[in-house]
Amino acid sequence: MTRYIFIxxxxxxxxxxxxxxxxxxALLQARGFSVRLRKLDPYLNxxxxxxxxxxxxxxxxxxxGAETDLDLGHYERFTGVPATRGDNIxxxxIYQDIIARERRGDYLGGTVQVIPHVxxxxxxxxxxGNDGVDFVLCEIGGTVGDIEGLPFFEAIRQLxxxxxxxxxxxxxxxxxxxIPSAGEMKTKPTQHSVKELRSIGIQPDILMCRADRPIPKDERRKIALFCNVRESAVIQAMDVDTIYDVPHAYHTEGLDREVLSVFGIKGSVEPNLAKWNTITHNIREPEGDVTIAIVGKYTGLKDAYKSLNESLVHGGIANKVRVxxxxxxxxxxETExxxxxxxxxxxxxxxGGFGERGSEGKIAAAEFARTRAVPYFGICFGMQMAVIESLRNVGxxxxxxxxxxxxxNEPVVGIMTEWMQQNELVTRAANGDLGGTMRLGAYDATLKEGSRIADIYGSTRISERHRHRYEVNTAYRQQIEATGMIISGMSPDGLLPETVEIPTHPWFIGVQYHPELKSKPFAPHPLFRSFIEAAVAQSRLV
Incomplete structure (x- = not known):
């Protein structure tokens, strides 16, 4: 029987x-259960x-090929279970599907309403799609009380x-x-939040209380009393120095034991957290450190590069250094x-990135890396800017x-209007809709025998996730390779460049895909492992 946990x-x-x-x-997995995680987002996009x-x-x-919420990245990194299109709604x-059905006449003249149709x-x-899964964890986006979230709360209440x-x-x-001025931790916001949840018919079984300091026993007892939960179900969720210590911290607080108790599951083996302990040990006790510059367009919001940030941490874990x-x-x-x-x-x-803003700055960063022999990793847009830089300044x-x-007049990078997806031709109009029209999802690539990137992967055949609509123009291949940069990876049909590198450079690689989407703390992506290894070597030369 599949059990459902709503967060x-x-x-x-x-x-x-x-x-x-x-x-x-991750904790349920460590106890031997199979899991699936899903995200329900209330926005209208x-x-x-x-x-x-x-x-x-x-x-x-x-x-x-689904474009999804960033939380699915957390799900994959912590559990290793590949997310799919069916894990984010x-x-x-939902309204798009319902309206399409209404237009077809599927409702046979009936009035379409939030309840029951939505x-x-x-x-x-x-x-x-949950056959054979022990636990399905469903996270509801937003906060209780948001008007757009009401249909989701109603749906899980019904379930x-x-x-x-x-x-x-x-x-x-x-x-x-x-509240520092009062010297007190306040439980009233939690009481009101639970009151709001109960007003729509949902009584929480477990409360996870985020705090910046330990929760006093009296406050735990008060929360349990006023929120109608057992005292043991008030779980302290304090900040930790690394997100990879969260499973261990929650286990220490008894979260997984309390969840199993709700389901009446007894006698489960204690979770094996050895791999998580190894990861946190390597993060907390590194043997050195390196500094990596991320030259991006959205650095004002670090969540814009969440997977990228974590993948660099994974590369550091693999090399036992702090990044x-x-x-x-x-x-x-562009000015400094x-x-x-x-x-x-x-x-x-x-x-990666979109649009012209900041592109010249990325080109300047690629030039600095190329001329100063600093390890360079260009991802998607970063690969394209490296190719343009090489042709401008060397070619x-x-x-x-x-x-x-x-x-x-020199379209070194151009928009794609067709490409092969497995054995089918995919076409897009250059002036068509923007949503869902890019080259999305996992595609194979063939790497050049003996290239650095093939050595890093240990294979000449790879599969990586893509998200782009512009591509390096193969008409410029001869001119590109005349600069000393080689196209070391192509799509299997030989039409789309997938990777470039400079063989004479200590480490200069560009990829059209997004390797950060497949990196995990216990299985760092080989490109990030190698990039940080090169950064360590560079740090010893300074």
Missing amino acids: TGGVVSSLGKGLASAALG VDPGTMSPYQHGEVYVTDD TTGR TDAIKDFVLS GNELERGQTCFIHLTLLPY NIKWLESEIF DTAYYLEDVNGILVP GLAGASSTEFGPT
Whole structure:
């Protein structure tokens, strides 16, 4: 029998429901159970693909090409279970499907309403595809009381009644603020949040209380009394120095034991947390440190590069070093001296992005890395800017540019209008819709025998996740390779460049895909492992 755990939030947003869900999933896995994690997002966008990173943070892409919430990245990194299109749903996608059915006449003239049609669609999403899974963890985005979230709360309330007794568990994550002037931790926000949840028919089984200091026993007893939960079900969720210690911290507080108690499961083996202990040990007791500059366009919001940040940490874990990240807005290099900001770093990473803003700064960062022999990692847009830089400054092609920035006589990078997906031709209109029209999801690539990147992977055949609509123009291949940069990876049909590198450089690699989406703390991506290894070598030369 599949059991369902619903994780909701209250008081304020950004308390870490996604991380809590991922950590609980990891704990249940460590006890021998199978898990699946899902995210229900109340916003009206069909998916986050067209949302600004400053609005939503990173867009996490799955193997099957879904653009999803960044919390799915936490789920994958902590449990190793690949996320799919069926693990993230939004209000927009639900309404899109319902309206399409209404237009077809599927409702046979009936009035279409939030209850039962929208709530039934939500319940169908939650319950589908879970055969053989022990626990399904469903995180509800937003906070209780948000008007857009009401259909989701109503749907899980109904599931609490419709599923068998002992088949559901409701966890509510809240905040316990400390008021310095009063010298007290306040429980009232949590009480009000639970009151709001109970007013719509949901009684939480477990409360996870975020706090910046230990919760006094009297406050725990008070929360339990006024929120109608057992005292043991008031779980302290304090800040920790690394997110990879969260599973251990929650186990120490008894979260997984309390969840199993809600389901009446007794006699479960204690979780094996050895791999998590090894990870946190390597983070807390590094044998050295390196500094990596991320030259990006959205550095004002670190969540825009969540997977990237974590992948660098994973590379550090693999090399037993601490990775210090220097966040740099690429636009500063368009007016200021590049060396001033980059001369003290051991590696430069230029990530993906969209649009012309900041592109010249990324090109300047690539030039600095190339000419100063600093390890360079260009991802997606970062690869394209490295190719343009090489042609401009080494190949003598001063007008080298991208059609993304407007009309150009030297379209070194151009928009794709068709490509192969497995054995089918995919076509897109250059002026068509933006949502869901990129080259999305997992695609194979063939790496050049003997290339550095093939050596790093230990294979000439790879599969990586993509999210882009512009591509390096193969018509310029001869001119590119005349600069000393080689195209070392291609799509299997030989039409789309996937990787570039400079063989004479200590470490200079660009990839069109997003390797950060497949890195995990206990299985660091080989490119990040190698990049940090090169940064360590560079640090010893300084």
